[in-house]
Amino acid sequence: MASESVPHENGIRSPDAFAREAHLRSILETIPDAMIVIDARGRILSFSAAAERMFGYSEAELLGENVSVLMPSPDRERHDSYLERYYATGERRIIGIGRVTTARHRDGATFPIDLHIGEAEIDGRRVFTGFIRDLTERQQAELRVHDLQSELAHVSRVTAMGTLATSIAHELNQPLTAIANYVETANELLDTPDAETLEIVREALAECAAQSVRAGQIVRRLRDFISRGESERRIESLARVVNEASALALVGAGERGVEFEVKLDQQADRVLVDRIQIQQVLLNLMRNAIEAMEGSSHRRLRVTSRREEEGLVRVTIEDSGPGLPPEVAGQLFQPFVSTKAKGMGLGLSICHTIVHGHGGRIWAEASKLGGTAFHFTLIDASGDQDV
Template identity: 65%
Template structure:
């Protein structure tokens, strides 16, 4: 996250010799800088902004800055600005955040946005400093590839260790069961009263060993699930915005029309933020990859409260949809819709959401592809303290 931009005082501008000189200085900044008034109208659009968004300054002067935003920020921006002017409550100003922007060609890309407030004489202005997170695309892709490779090695190593542990633990009871069953089979060749008693004994011991094997599996499952995470109330809109930026950071979503419709009724969910972002990034990347060959590419993320007070988040795409045979086992480990996939992403997402006392499921999307839903606990879901 970029540091907050420094405050700008009127006296600091006088030595530069007027607005033309000031604009020339602004144009030396490699990142984009956009200055707006209290109505959201663009007053200045730097050379860096022209290169980033594809508009010339002449085209955007006097236009509302929401022109540079995807939905739903495009429709809500004036309301955010008006709320700040009336209440002083900050959402971005002086805080900064990772979010998404919209270029002239309709492409959505991740940005790091910081906004500073400027008071010039009797005018109140806002200066936005924007860094395109895809500028370091090659480095990010190399880092992402390295992280993916390390994660792959880690998963293989973990599965190998787990498989070794299971084999070692289960070997004794399974061997005992095999021996008892073989012995019982031999005894039945001569079904005397004594031998029948021995067969009953062997079957009882086999049952005991089978129960022991089940207890071993249960103990291993408890060991794997033992790591409790610290949950806190977090903004679902913030989680979605940051996860979207992370998912789109390698530029694969060029040409994808992206929209959001997040709940105004409730925003806070009780989660481990990093884990829920992992789920969101996985679902968004899956959606983008599913639409790689589609003529129409639409990604839609929404949230709403269900009748139980749970927050339901939906990631929907316009891809080809799921094969019905894959859909039946979609959240099982090693089931993948990708030729090179390991089939662990959705299984991990399933584990995370279940651990958050929620549910995750998939169904056909109204746009023709697939939509994934998952539910999360909100304040309304929790019992009263009374």
């Protein structure tokens, strides 16, 4: 008995083909990752059930709409130009590679995602299929782990600081005690300032100077010992470093109404860094900025980069918060100086150590957004080979 045929707009489709399509759709509708199919102009052709749950839109609402509606600024405004650049150059920056970035929910909140895009040609038409995984739960789990690690590190740090303080006190006690004794003796001898006494006073002051030098050497040795850590530097994409750090920093920022913007110099994308360390700097500065804007009516966070002279790239993180209090602006990067009521004042000090260890510098000034702009420089490796 011949199989019954099923009509289709492009011809006749067999029951087997119909069943395969239904089976494929059932699989795609049940996978946890969201799937979005767009055409060559960026218009949405398919929007899976997981995508509906993830973004808060129904498929019917978005069919035919530009996929940029699901993107925060600046990608939202630039998506069409990204497609045009790909058609013109054939250079793949996401397709077939994948990246961690941010997406925009229907309610305006941004959230971190892992995005993978594939390209295909169907019936002579070019289509792109994006598979999207919401990283919010993973990032929150990482944050919980990070908090636990921070608590353990805090206990370890307090213990280490106690041991260090004891060691410093023991090492410095002798020269400081000697200095105090010499000064006290000299002060008493000056009551009878004859020639012989003045000579003894000079000797006492000379010994004070010698003991002061010894105390300074002790402090320098301790400082060198503490800062002797080695970093593993490689040539990295600054865009990748920033994207991954911002995805973690922006967890929950959408609920706070933070408008996030990234504008990086594509001609200065390669930098010589320890990726984890520099992401720690970015994460610290971005979280500080988000916390600083808690009381602001308009909350805007911007990350930019540009090439500087002398083979450096400048990275800037700026916010629209209240700015820095004058009493701390001049000593921001010193340990135990904090603008937070419960802060330990070590974050910016660590940032300073990391950036200087990379051969750069870090500083702060007023931002054009109304708050604070933190700048730091990295070694420009744009002319070097990838590793």
